[in-house]
Amino acid sequence: MGALEISQIRKEYGILQVLKGVDIALDDGGFLVLLGSSGCGKSTLLSIIAGLAEPTSGDVLLDGKSIVGVHPKDRDIAMVFQSYALYPNLSVARNIAFPLEMRKVPRADQERAVAEVAKLLRIESLLDRKPAQLSGGQRQRVAIGRALVRKPKLFLFDEPLSNLDARLRSEMRHEIKRLHGILGTTIVYVTHDQVEAMTLATQLVLMHNGQVEQQGSPSQIYDRPRTMRVADFVGSPPMNFISGKVSNGRFRGETCPIEFDYKGPDGACEIVMGIRPEAIGVAISGQASAIEIAADVNLVELTGPEQLISTRVGGQELVLTAPSGVDVSPGQSIRLSIAPESLHFFEASQGMRL
Amino acid sequence: MNTAWIPRQAWLLALPLMAVMVTVIGYPLFDTIRLSLTDARLIGSTGNFVGLNNFAKLVSRPDFLQALSTTAIFTVVSVSAEIVLGVLTALLLQQRFVGRTLLRALMILPWALPTVVNAMLWRLIYNPEYGALNAALTQIGLLEGYQSWLGQPQSAIWAIIVADVWKNFSLVALISLAALQAVPRDVQAAALIDGAGIVQRFRYVTLPYLAGPLMVAVVLRTIEAFKVFDIVWVLTRGGPANSTRTLSLLVYQEAFAFQRAGSGASLALIVTLIITLLAVFYARLVRRTEEMK
Amino acid sequence: MERRSTTATIFTYVAAIAVFLIVLLPFVWLVVMSLSPAEALTQKPLRWWPSEMDFSNYRQLLDYTEGKGRDFLSALFNSLRVSGLATLLALVIAIPAAWVVSRVKSMDWSLSLVVLLYMLPPVALAVPLYMVLARIGMLNSVYGLAAIYLAILAPFTTWLIKSGFDALPGEIESAASMDGARLDQMLRLISIPLIAPIVATAAIFALLLAWDEFFYALLFTSGVQAKTVTVAIAEISGGRETNYGAIAAAGVIAALPPVFIGLILQKALISGLTHGGVKG
Numbered sequence: 004m005g006a007l008e009i010s011q012i013r014k015e016y017g018i019l020q021v022l023k024g025v026d027i028a029l030d031d032g033g034f035l036v037l038l039g040s041s042g043c044g045k046s047t048l049l050s051i052i053a054g055l056a057e058p059t060s061g062d063v064l065l066d067g068k069s070i071v072g073v074h075p076k077d078r079d080i081a082m083v084f085q086s087y088a089l090y091p092n093l094s095v096a097r098n099i100a101f102p103l104e105m106r107k108v109p110r111a112d113q114e115r116a117v118a119e120v121a122k123l124l125r126i127e128s129l130l131d132r133k134p135a136q137l138s139g140g141q142r143q144r145v146a147i148g149r150a151l152v153r154k155p156k157l158f159l160f161d162e163p164l165s166n167l168d169a170r171l172r173s174e175m176r177h178e179i180k181r182l183h184g185i186l187g188t189t190i191v192y193v194t195h196d197q198v199e200a201m202t203l204a205t206q207l208v209l210m211h212n213g214q215v216e217q218q219g220s221p222s223q224i225y226d227r228p229r230t231m232r233v234a235d236f237v238g239s240p241p242m243n244f245i246s247g248k249v250s251n252g253r254f255r256g257e258t259c260p261i262e263f264d265y266k267g268p269d270g271a272c273e274i275v276m277g278i279r280p281e282a283i284g285v286a287i288s289g290q291a292s293a294i295e296i297a298a299d300v301n302l303v304e305l306t307g308p309e310q311l312i313s314t315r316v317g318g319q320e321l322v323l324t325a326p327s328g329v330d331v332s333p334g335q336s337i338r339l340s341i342a343p344e345s346l347h348f349f350e351a352s353q354g355m356r357l
Numbered sequence: 358m359n360t361a362w363i364p365r366q367a368w369l370l371a372l373p374l375m376a377v378m379v380t381v382i383g384y385p386l387f388d389t390i391r392l393s394l395t396d397a398r399l400i401g402s403t404g405n406f407v408g409l410n411n412f413a414k415l416v417s418r419p420d421f422l423q424a425l426s427t428t429a430i431f432t433v434v435s436v437s438a439e440i441v442l443g444v445l446t447a448l449l450l451q452q453r454f455v456g457r458t459l460l461r462a463l464m465i466l467p468w469a470l471p472t473v474v475n476a477m478l479w480r481l482i483y484n485p486e487y488g489a490l491n492a493a494l495t496q497i498g499l500l501e502g503y504q505s506w507l508g509q510p511q512s513a514i515w516a517i518i519v520a521d522v523w524k525n526f527s528l529v530a531l532i533s534l535a536a537l538q539a540v541p542r543d544v545q546a547a548a549l550i551d552g553a554g555i556v557q558r559f560r561y562v563t564l565p566y567l568a569g570p571l572m573v574a575v576v577l578r579t580i581e582a583f584k585v586f587d588i589v590w591v592l593t594r595g596g597p598a599n600s601t602r603t604l605s606l607l608v609y610q611e612a613f614a615f616q617r618a619g620s621g622a623s624l625a626l627i628v629t630l631i632i633t634l635l636a637v638f639y640a641r642l643v644r645r646t647e648e649m650k
Numbered sequence: 651m652e653r654r655s656t657t658a659t660i661f662t663y664v665a666a667i668a669v670f671l672i673v674l675l676p677f678v679w680l681v682v683m684s685l686s687p688a689e690a691l692t693q694k695p696l697r698w699w700p701s702e703m704d705f706s707n708y709r710q711l712l713d714y715t716e717g718k719g720r721d722f723l724s725a726l727f728n729s730l731r732v733s734g735l736a737t738l739l740a741l742v743i744a745i746p747a748a749w750v751v752s753r754v755k756s757m758d759w760s761l762s763l764v765v766l767l768y769m770l771p772p773v774a775l776a777v778p779l780y781m782v783l784a785r786i787g788m789l790n791s792v793y794g795l796a797a798i799y800l801a802i803l804a805p806f807t808t809w810l811i812k813s814g815f816d817a818l819p820g821e822i823e824s825a826a827s828m829d830g831a832r833l834d835q836m837l838r839l840i841s842i843p844l845i846a847p848i849v850a851t852a853a854i855f856a857l858l859l860a861w862d863e864f865f866y867a868l869l870f871t872s873g874v875q876a877k878t879v880t881v882a883i884a885e886i887s888g889g890r891e892t893n894y895g896a897i898a899a900a901g902v903i904a905a906l907p908p909v910f911i912g913l914i915l916q917k918a919l920i921s922g923l924t925h926g927g928v929k930g
């Protein structure tokens with residue numbers, strides 16, 4: 004019960020166009036993650052869905068019914084804010100019960116609902132405290148609890164984990180995933196964090212400059228980025244790009260001595276080739292059909308399970324990841340192997356996938 | 358900020374305030390303007406329209422010019438003294454010494470003392486026969502014979518200024534002290550490490566933080582001082598020989614003692630105009646101080 | 651931090667003692683006078699310290715059965731009623747107005763207007779106010795005076811309280827509205843409780859201001875039923891009373907509430923002063 008459809012949403016503040024016609028569709032029970040750089044309009048879109056801001060034009064449908072112009076309290080949508088927005092003067096229990104209290108739910112039912120939510124979020128022991136007496140992660144849980152207690156059709160999360168430390172983040176991430184599994188409520192979730200985006204989403208939307216760059220499942224976005232921008236934004240370290248020309252069926256790198264038979268889609272002759280760092284291997288000779296190139300190692304950074312190797316190929320820098328066992332050191336010359344099927348091709352002028 | 362959830366009728370919440378302001382301030386102001394163009398009396402005659410006659414007569418009246426200069430002297434001298442003494446005291450209260458907390462706490466006392474009580478206290482101190490000032494000054498030999506501080510035109514205005522400064526320099530000191538405490542520790546330390554001298558430190562580290570709040574204090578105090586009524590009323594009622602009669606007292610006399618409502622109203626409007634000009638001038642100055650930051 | 655030279659230390663202490671004496675001596679003298687018998691204050695040379703404490707001035711002023719005491723006590727009581735009433739009403743109208751002005755951008759002008767009106771000198775309004783009060787029979791009435799004080803207190807309490815609402819994170823109110831709170835519920839349960847300290851500060855400022863007011867009180871009240879303590883003090887010191895001790899005692903009593911408040915709530919008051927001021 005909570006299919007969301009956003010069509011042609013525009014939002015202008017004076018002459019500033021923040022959203023420029025956003026279309027998003029999400030099935031009931033889906034987990035949609037909005038990913039995009041700072042200032043691209045994610046929070047604005049969320050506020051419009053919540054009813055805290057009105058769109059300049061466009062429509063938002065929840066379960067097929069337009070909710071534009073409906074007061075936030077009547078939309079059956081709950082939100083978890085980045086700052087949590089807990090009521091500092093009320094106890095945790097009263098914070099969680101607040102939406103029910105406002106909806107005149109009988110006291111006994113309120114208490115039952117609060118107890119249930121508290122159990123689900125494992126905060127039973129905190130109910131009598133004030134928000135100021137809680138840690139960041141605990142506040143986060145209370146904020147989620149306050150959203151859960153209403154059993155809304157749709158949850159909105161605006162960067163809910165960005166104020167937490169790395170460890171707590173991953174813990175809460177699992178928690179949210181678990182809750183989504185249990186409740187099955189539709190969720191729209193804003194984040195900067197790719198790991199959050201990839202692990203939580205059933206649908207991932209990449210926004211840029213007030214527009215949707217691509218919507219799709221995480222694997223679609225990762226494996227078949229529609230634009231260079233998406234390819235660049237998703238994945239860490241980011242994809243390597245090599246500009247080049249295609250002529251007579253051969254790709255020639257512009258700034259680096261890379262050359263191979265071009266088997267990608269036809270179209271432009273000025274193209275950009277993309278290759279993810281993990282798709283580049285340190286060559287073990289004899290691999291058939293691999294493209295091999297010579298490279299000089301610039302820098303080796305150990306991240307733990309793997310190492311980031313920055314290399315130089317002609318005038319081009321290529322970053323790759325390799326298992327920490329591979330023994331390379333700066334200054335060394337190595338050979339890189341690239342599987343042709345892992346290459347992405349974009350036309351140079353617009354950056355669209357070929 | 359997102360405000361779509363705020364109901365359109367929310368402005369109604371400001372309605373009571375607006376209503377009060379319109380009835381108790383807007384309407385009287387408007388009526389003062391109307392009265393200023395008549396020769397109405399406070400009680401009885403509602404008066405006839407006389408155009409700008411009241412204003413024309415006023416500006417050439419010596420008592421108006423005298424009141425204007427008395428008010429100006431009072432304002433300029435007391436506000437400058439309050440600012441200088443206030444800032445110096447605030448700088449002192451920044452230093453470390455035994456009893457600093459106590460002294461800081463005591464600074465609120467003159468400010469909290471009601472103006473009328475302050476005036477009454479100084480009236481007792483200035484008493485020509487039994488006052489503490491006369492007694493003290495003669496006993497330590499600074500004064501030959503008892504003076505009538507408030508009874509002589511040369512000294513009365515200064516006596517009033519002293520009483521006013523005593524009460525209000527503490528306010529300036531408190532505001533300045535709060536501003537000084539907002540100067541970040543590390544900025545002070547950095548300036549010290551960079552070898553800035555005491556004058557440079559004041560100029561480049563302290564002053565930028567002090568300027569804004571101090572400017573506001575100057576504005577508030579100037580406007581207050583220009584409206585001065587109560588302290589003068591209690592100390593001298595404008596005497597001796599009208600030497601301490603400020604503009605507000607003159608309006609009071611004209612409109613209430615002599616019941617010349619029309620003429621009093623026009624005088625009041627002149628005072629209002631001057632204060633408005635002062636406020637506008639200061640608003641500019643404040644903006645410039647802020648831009649300087 | 652910095653190491654100080656001996657001369658600087660000596661200078662600091664000399665200055666501190668001077669400030670200490672300048673601030674405190676007039677107060678001490680006021681209290682000493684109020685506790686001195688009448689003759690002690692009219693001796694030459696002046697007796698700086700009475701041989702014995704004499705509480706008769708206070709006793710007289712606080713004795714309701716006698717004329718002097720009745721006059722003074724009713725003035726105190728009137729002041730209490732006028733400032734209490736005006737402050738209460740000012741808060742009632744200032745809190746909602748402050749909220750709107752803080753939240754609705756298009757209401758900005760109204761506050762500037764209110765502040766501008768607030769700067770008007772009382773003399774600009776006094777004559778018509780007098781005439782109106784006379785016409786509706788509210789001269790010499792606690793309620794008439796309170797209505798005027800209300801107009802003085804409301805703008806600046808609005809101003810101060812607005813700065814409190816400004817500092818309140820918008821997300822909290824957004825959350826409340828999504829949770830289903832009506833505007834009145836939101837204000838009552840969430841927003842106002844969160845700025846309670848500022849409301850309290852505003853109330854104290856309002857009380858002090860009303861307690862201190864003299865000009866309107868002088869014009870609009872004269873009889874026992876409405877005359878405030880400031881008017882009473884001005885009358886006493888203006889010649890009605892020849893016992894200086896009694897004058898001083900009246901001053902001490904009138905000054906006690908604000909001085910007491912000032913000392914106890916110093917922190918809140920100073921932050922209010924700088925807040926209201928700097929935000930301007």
Ligand SMILES: Nc1ncnc2c1ncn2[C@@H]1O[C@H](COP(=O)(O)OP(=O)(O)OP(=O)(O)O)[C@@H](O)[C@H]1O
Binds near residue numbers: 040045
């Ligand atoms: N009330 C407003 N008035 C004017 N401009 C606004 C307003 N709210 C947001 N903007 C502008 O709209 C743009 C998008 O803001 P938004 O908060 O939606 O970005 P965001 O994608 O959530 O960024 P972040 O990741 O930093 O939270 C920004 O450029 C912002 O300055």
Ligand SMILES: [Mg+2]
Binds near residue numbers: 161
């Ligand atoms: Mg945002």
